[in-house]
Amino acid sequence: MNIIRYLKRNGFRYALNVLYQYKIQKILDSIVIRFTKFKKLQNIIVIECHTDFDNNGGAFYDYLIRNNYNKKYKIILLLKNRLVRTLPENVDYFYLKKPSLRKSYLLSLSKFFLFDNDILRKYRKDQKHFYLTHGCFPLKNTIGKITVPNYVDFVLSPSGNVDNIIVKQFGLTSKEQCLHTGFPCHDIFYSKPEPLVFLSDYDKKIIWAPTFRKGGGYNRNDSTASYPLGIPLLETLDELANLNIYLSQRDIVLIVKLHPMQDISDLELKQFSHIKFLTNQDLNRKNTNLYQLLMNSDALLSDYSAISYDYLHLDKPIGYVFSDLNDYKLGLSVDNVDDYIAGDKILSFENLLHFIDNIYLEIDKNKEKRKELFNKIFEKQDGESCERLAQIMEL
Structure with missing residues (x-):
């Protein structure tokens, strides 16, 4: 690739980031593997989480610690943010995008790798790689975004x-994976x-x-529309204020949980009495997480996100905000979307108010459809997923 053309297209800062975050580590890896490729793999489990200590990687890490697997296995966490907690015995960490010779050495000798994102x-063919995903089922089209x-x-x-989907x-070679x-x-x-207090x-x-x-790194933007509030359907603070009055009259709080990859640098995030914007960092400061938030809720509003499938486990009403589908560049992963949703399509502000009223009046007309979709999507419907994964790994 022509270096001058690359710099003009991506910028010098982007090029430096790529060099620091990826290329240097790749060079270190290639050096280390020459000395470790014939060594015996060690009892090391490497875990990368979508957001540190959260999602599937975080849940499996918690399971390993609760069941004392860290006494048999060294656990290495690949972090994206500054470590703010004390780690248990035999647990170490490296920053995912920071070059490290020691990281190259230990990862080249690790038996298991588990990734959310x-x-x-x-490093070697006898290592085992598991992609846990950070969304159980992709309603949005991820071809070319996740490979x-x-x-x-x-x-x-x-x-x-x-x-098959x-x-x-994900561009897999076979269903056997x-x-x-x-x-x-x-x-x-x-x-x-x-x-939750x-x-x-x-x-x-x-x-x-x-x-x-909008977000995900390197100026990615998946929509042709603009979202000054970070959400579709509502565009102004006046609209939010009117919605807040409507919610307050019914003693309902609307928690807008922003996606961890959403760029919030140019959003108008004003807090109202009955509308709250929360990020992952906010949840961390409140000593809770997304899953506890969902468990304490009465209903979910989402769109093309996999969280609507996570929520099926709780058997509570779901509304699908599809108001910007025509502006959404990625499109959907299925042609017959009605076969993969189990709730009201929300295309307008009036639809949103109707959904809120149904929650207020405890009207749940989609309960049977949710159950059908739940049984269609999920083979396992219990709390034993970590245990089954540990058994597959023969820990």
Whole structure:
């Protein structure tokens, strides 16, 4: 590639980031593997989470610690943010995008790799790679956005009913790569929720969890529309204020949980009495997480995000905000979208108010359809996904 042309297209800062975050580590890897390729693999489990200590990787890490697997295995976490907690015995960490000779050495000798999002190289053929995914089923089209390398041994899929879609969306070579253990992050849904004090003043709680439109690194933008509030359908603070009045009259709080990859640098994130915007960092400061938030809710608003499938485990009403589908560049992973949703399509502000009223009046007309979709999508419907994954790994 012509270096001058590359710099003109991407910029000098981008080029430096690529060099620092990827190229230097690749050089270190190539040096280290020359000395370790004939060494015996060690009892090391490497885990990368979509957001540190969260999602499937985080749930499986918690399972390993609860069950004392760190006494037999060294656990290495690949972090994206500064470490802010004390790690247990025999648990180490490296920053995912920071070059490290020691990281190259330990990863080249690790038996198992589990990834939510950033899949690293396989240093040796006898290592086992698991792609846990950071969304159990992709309603949005991910072709070209998520490509699983052919050296990955297993990819989590919710059931054989959707394996063909998983194979196509992730670019897999075969359905044989699909693993139906269930998803570690869903295990928590089968436990008792922890009360969240910051929600205790409201009668009903609705979570709005849109997929990201703008963000994901390197100026990615998946929509032709603009979203000054970070969500579709609503565009001005006046509209939010009117919605806030409507919610307050019904003692309902609307929690807008922004996607962790959403660029919030130019958003107008004003907090109202009955509309709250939350990020992952906000949840961390409140000593909770997305899954506890969902468990404490009465309904979910989403769109093309996989969170609407996660939520099926809770058997609560779901509204699908499809108001910007024509502006959404990626499109959907299925042609017959009605066969893969189980709730109201929300295309207008009036549709949104109708959905809110149904939650207020406790009208749930889609319960049977949710159950049908749940059984179609998910083979495993319990809290044992981590245990099954550990058994597959023969830990």
